[in-house]
Amino acid sequence: MEKVIGIDLGTFNSCVAVVEGGTPVVIANRGGYKVTPSMVAVTEAGKRLVGHIAKRQAVTNAENTVYAAKRLIGRKFDSAQVKQAMATCPYRIVEGPHGDCRIQLRDKPYSVAEISAMILQEMKMIAEDYLGHEVSKAVVTVPAYFNDGQRQATKDAGTIAGLDVIRIINEPTAAALAYGFGKNIDRTVAVYDLGGGTFDISILEISSSGVFKVISTAGDTFLGGEDFDQRIIDWLVQGFQDEHGIDLRQDRMALQRLKDAAEKAKCELSAVNETEVNLPFIISSARNEALHLQRVLTRAQLEDLTEDLVQRTVQICEMTLDEAGLEKDEIEDVVLVGGMTRMPAVQRAVSGFFEREPTKGVHPDEVVALGASIQAAALVDDSPEMDMVLLDVTPHTLGIMVVGGYFEELIAQNTTVPTSRTKPFTTVRDNQTAVKILVLQGESRRAEDNELLGEFVLTGLRRAPAGEVTIDVTFEINADGIVSVHARDVETGKEQSITVTATSGLTQDEIDDMMTDAQDYAVARRADEVAEGAKQQAQTLIAEIEKLFPEVEAVVAGSDFGRDAIEKARTVVERARSLMERNDAAGLREQIEALARTQRMFKGVVGKTA
Amino acid sequence: MDERDGHRGKNRPARSGSTIQGMPSPAKPPASSSSTTETPTTGDVGKHEGEGDTAKAEAAKSDRASSEPSLSLEWAPDSRITMDFTGPPLELPDELEADEPRRPSEAAPLTLDLDELDEDEGALGLVQQTRKSHSALDLVAEMAERYALDDFTGALRISELVLGRDPDHPDARRIAGESRRRLEHLYTSRLGGLARIPSIALPDADLRWLGLDHRAGFILSRVDGQNTIDELVDISGMPKLEALKTLVELLDVGAIRLA
Numbered sequence: 001m002e003k004v005i006g007i008d009l010g011t012f013n014s015c016v017a018v019v020e021g022g023t024p025v026v027i028a029n030r031g032g033y034k035v036t037p038s039m040v041a042v043t044e045a046g047k048r049l050v051g052h053i054a055k056r057q058a059v060t061n062a063e064n065t066v067y068a069a070k071r072l073i074g075r076k077f078d079s080a081q082v083k084q085a086m087a088t089c090p091y092r093i094v095e096g097p098h099g100d101c102r103i104q105l106r107d108k109p110y111s112v113a114e115i116s117a118m119i120l121q122e123m124k125m126i127a128e129d130y131l132g133h134e135v136s137k138a139v140v141t142v143p144a145y146f147n148d149g150q151r152q153a154t155k156d157a158g159t160i161a162g163l164d165v166i167r168i169i170n171e172p173t174a175a176a177l178a179y180g181f182g183k184n185i186d187r188t189v190a191v192y193d194l195g196g197g198t199f200d201i202s203i204l205e206i207s208s209s210g211v212f213k214v215i216s217t218a219g220d221t222f223l224g225g226e227d228f229d230q231r232i233i234d235w236l237v238q239g240f241q242d243e244h245g246i247d248l249r250q251d252r253m254a255l256q257r258l259k260d261a262a263e264k265a266k267c268e269l270s271a272v273n274e275t276e277v278n279l280p281f282i283i284s285s286a287r288n289e290a291l292h293l294q295r296v297l298t299r300a301q302l303e304d305l306t307e308d309l310v311q312r313t314v315q316i317c318e319m320t321l322d323e324a325g326l327e328k329d330e331i332e333d334v335v336l337v338g339g340m341t342r343m344p345a346v347q348r349a350v351s352g353f354f355e356r357e358p359t360k361g362v363h364p365d366e367v368v369a370l371g372a373s374i375q376a377a378a379l380v381d382d383s384p385e386m387d388m389v390l391l392d393v394t395p396h397t398l399g400i401m402v403v404g405g406y407f408e409e410l411i412a413q414n415t416t417v418p419t420s421r422t423k424p425f426t427t428v429r430d431n432q433t434a435v436k437i438l439v440l441q442g443e444s445r446r447a448e449d450n451e452l453l454g455e456f457v458l459t460g461l462r463r464a465p466a467g468e469v470t471i472d473v474t475f476e477i478n479a480d481g482i483v484s485v486h487a488r489d490v491e492t493g494k495e496q497s498i499t500v501t502a503t504s505g506l507t508q509d510e511i512d513d514m515m516t517d518a519q520d521y522a523v524a525r526r527a528d529e530v531a532e533g534a535k536q537q538a539q540t541l542i543a544e545i546e547k548l549f550p551e552v553e554a555v556v557a558g559s560d561f562g563r564d565a566i567e568k569a570r571t572v573v574e575r576a577r578s579l580m581e582r583n584d585a586a587g588l589r590e591q592i593e594a595l596a597r598t599q600r601m602f603k604g605v606v607g608k609t610a
Numbered sequence: 611m612d613e614r615d616g617h618r619g620k621n622r623p624a625r626s627g628s629t630i631q632g633m634p635s636p637a638k639p640p641a642s643s644s645s646t647t648e649t650p651t652t653g654d655v656g657k658h659e660g661e662g663d664t665a666k667a668e669a670a671k672s673d674r675a676s677s678e679p680s681l682s683l684e685w686a687p688d689s690r691i692t693m694d695f696t697g698p699p700l701e702l703p704d705e706l707e708a709d710e711p712r713r714p715s716e717a718a719p720l721t722l723d724l725d726e727l728d729e730d731e732g733a734l735g736l737v738q739q740t741r742k743s744h745s746a747l748d749l750v751a752e753m754a755e756r757y758a759l760d761d762f763t764g765a766l767r768i769s770e771l772v773l774g775r776d777p778d779h780p781d782a783r784r785i786a787g788e789s790r791r792r793l794e795h796l797y798t799s800r801l802g803g804l805a806r807i808p809s810i811a812l813p814d815a816d817l818r819w820l821g822l823d824h825r826a827g828f829i830l831s832r833v834d835g836q837n838t839i840d841e842l843v844d845i846s847g848m849p850k851l852e853a854l855k856t857l858v859e860l861l862d863v864g865a866i867r868l869a
Contacts, residue, residue: 031836043844053841056832060847252847253828260831280818281827290823535805580803 004137004166004380005127006372007120008174009154011070012196012224013339014038015369016123018131019377024178024370026363027130029122035339035365036126040118041065042105048521050122059256062090064105068197069115071221073157074150074505077101081221088222100505111506113153114514117160121518124163125525138163139376141368144170144202144217145395147441147451148481149503156506160514162522166379170395171337172202173212174371179335179362180206181374187332188215192317192350192358193368195338197224199313201320203331214393216324216414218316223309225266225340231305232262232297236277240293246283248293254283258293265297270342274298303345310349317353324414334358339365393417398475398483401438401447403428410475413443417481422474424490431463435471437487439500458487458496531585538576538588541595545573548602555605562605569598753785762789762796790851797854801839801861802868808842808857809835811867820863829856833866 006024008015013035017026026034031052039054042064049057058065068089075082077095086093092104102109120140127135140163142154151168158165169177172191179189186208193200200219206212236258237248248254261277268275279293321328334350336358341347351357362370398411402425410421427435436457442450461469470490477483483500506514549566556562572594579588749772757765769786772779798804810817810833822830825848832842839857846853860866 045844045850047844049844053837053845056837057845057847060845251824253824256847257828257831278814279827279831280814281822281824281830284824288823290821290827292818532805535803539803539805 001380002137003131003133003135004139004376005124005135006174006369006374006376007123007138007140008171008368008372009070009116009120009123009140009142009157010035010038010195010368011068011198011221012038012226013365014119014123015366016127017366017369017373018127019373019381024181024373024377026366026369027127029126030129036119036122037067038070038119039065039067040069040105040115042108044106046106048118050118056260057256059259060252062252063092066091066103066105066110066115069103069112069119071197072101072103072112073116074112074147074153075101076505084222096505098505098507111510111514113157113506113511114160116154116157117514117518120157120161120163121522124161125522136162136164137166137376137380139167139169139372139379140165141169141171141174141372143198143200143219144172144214144393145200145219146170147396148453148483148500149451149505151481152503153505156511159511160518162515162518167375169372169375170202170214170217171368172200172204172217173214174368174375175335175337175362176204176206176212177371177374178367179333179359179371180212181371184208188326188330189333189335190317190331190354191335191337192313192341193219193337194313194340194346195224196340197222197226199223199316201313201317203320203324203326213416214414215326216320217393217395218320218323220312220316223312225263225338227309228266228302228306228340228343229259229262231309232265232302233258235297235301235305236262236293236295239295240282244285244291246285246291248283251283254279257282266302266343267339269297269299269302270344272299299344306345310343310345313346314349314353317350328353328355331356335362335367336364337362337367394419394477396441396451397443398439398441398453398477400425400473400485401440405447407440407442407445407447407450410473411477417477420474420476422472425471425473426467427461427464427469427471428466430465432466432469433461433463434459435461435487437473437485437496437498439483439485439498453483453500454485454498456485456487456496456498458489458494460492460494461489462491527585531583531588534585534588534592535580538580538592538595541592541599542573542576544599545569545595545602548599548606551606552602565601569602572598750779750781753782757785757789762792765789766793794851794854797851797858798839800858801854804840804843805838806868807835807838808833808861808866808868810865812865817865820865822860822863822865825852826856826860826865829853830860830865833860835869 003018005027006017008017014037015026015035017024019025028034029036029051033052036051037055039049039051039058041049041054041057041061043049043057043061054065055067058067068085071085072082072093076099077093078099082093082101094102094104094109096102096109096111100111102111103115104110120138124135124138138158140154140158142151146154154168155165171193175191175193176189180187185206187206189204189206191200191202191204193202198219198221200217202217203215204212205215233255240246240248248258257279261279265275265277274296277293277295277297281290282293283291285291321331331354334354334356336347336350341350341358341364347358393414393416394411395413397409397413399407399409402408408423408425410423411419425435434457436455438447438455439453440447440450441453444450458471461471472486472488472490474486474488475483476486484497485500486495486497488495549569552562552566552569556566572591576588576591576595579591749768753765753768753772756762756768765785766789769782769789772782773786776782810830812820817830829842829846829848832845837845839854842857843850843853846856848856857866861868
């Protein structure tokens, strides 16, 4: 059975998991970390960096390091969210050829899907390294509020990365899936997700029959762990300024170190009551003296610095419950998702608001990826234990524009899909023979504030006074989330329809080209890894041989016996060095055998005389 | 760290023309206490400190001193410099040979009356705009000399100065590029290759006693025992050469070790 991986493509961190022997497991990356920063950078030399390595240079190479690309995926360049990102991101966001947004890294504009594809490709490679074979299918999670365009763009990102995204599922659904997997429970749960850059709260119903249904979801796309880090940075910077009169924010290297140290201190304070931030040689003074930063931060201080941020999440929880028409006591369990939920102050706020302790059974960083992997396994595994139904809801209200520029709702937000609804409308002018149907998505009463999904015209209406011709408009969403809209003249039976095809803002040709680039990158990267492995192997062998040279020389000293072997060994070592210098990977791989033989021979000689 | 690639001790040719006979030249008292006891002889005029002229050159100067006007410097006990001209009086030859190089004291004095110049000819402007300054010309020679001596750090520094004035200077571009390449190679060799993985070799408390600057401190903060040198160069945000040089410095002071 083919392995299908589950990927939590997060705003700030991503995670990949797979079900093995009926148990979902998170796969660690090369560095041993189970989460990988969703960051991509291009260095001055044009090299692509993804993950931790990109994060470690994010401040010093800020203009060419992309983070939180997820906030931009599937959005139009002129949208409010993109404008907000442009005001806060250090990298350049430019307009794409189809009104989409692109990110300029060095001299090349990249589509947002392409950037996300680089992260997905990294996750794919992590999984392949672990599984030992190629992976071609995945289930990817997205926030519950993502619209069709954003979901399609995420799918396109998967395609570019060489992954067939067989299902897109909502993050809270995935979290609930991991939480409820194998438990056979009927519960209403709240999923409180405070990640690196976003906050989401979702209410779900889980049934013992394996049905997971999102009732309501809300959040703040600009509230997360980095805001907490920023408070610590500000505190450190202010303290240093008071002591030395130097603003560390003016120096990128200092700022990068502060950012790393702030995140580390924040994490440590979830487990201990105080921590020391120690940054030697943080900056040089005007007199060229190296200055050090050393301060103790307590948990109480951190909680004081970030109290308002925690309170904001509580307010959003309150609003979401109101919208769902639920009381706090109707929530039977609270699932915590995201690294920030390890903070004791956050846990206290959540338990205080929901008046119950959050569940401890799931790992906040891994739970979404684990849920995605469970869904992935369920899609390819027919066994009864993997039998489950995920009922997603429409993330936004769907409707049409009516006279006066107003938005008329047909399918309400958070309606479970698949669904269908028909509503009658009438003409507004005498002898009106045609009607234009504008299909919109959004929550505003004004049509222009919502997103236009498509439009079509129904012609050939009977000439009659205003209000006498009735047109039935039907919205239908199938299990795959595809929206189709029909308009029918009730009297004549004339009909016109449209299927709303979500677009990511990329053409098929563009996607194909990006796929080729991604494949080339993957091939080159694998070749580099092989070459690097050969280099390290050669270096180890050379070091061992050189260590043995004096002993071998001592053994053969005073006789000619073995002198030529020593000379040959030197030649082998020199040749390997020369191949390494020339980056001749193929030659080096061949030379490794000669090095290994030499090493064995030397060990044998020394071993016999020992 | 020795940035001259192991050639610091190499003999460099004495600069010709640094000893100027017969004309006043800026001079300064010897810097070291031992040299204050020396009594300069006639003919040492304008000799640059520490240049070590050869005995042959000294003898030649001595010969000339008897027939040519020269300036004598004497180190007075009260630390003041006294100057006086010795030798035969100045005389102008009857006829000047146009192509023969002359010392300034031998040549007819030139006078330039700016008011006599026709402004339309633009003579002054032409000289100002196109002629390279003497210092620039000297820099190019110095750059080439340093490069020839394998002093790539010096050659690179001077080539950057020259490129600052003339970004398209072909020799400076070539020497800058080549020096960078040679230095990168040198530092990479010192580090044992870009695939090596550095790790911190000293406890935090001891690191503070090292005389590092904040740039070295930054690179040190990126060393985590996992990133290779190549990756550290990528994440340093510094030019590759500077990052490698800093890593070599850290290795030399014992702050890092390589695996």
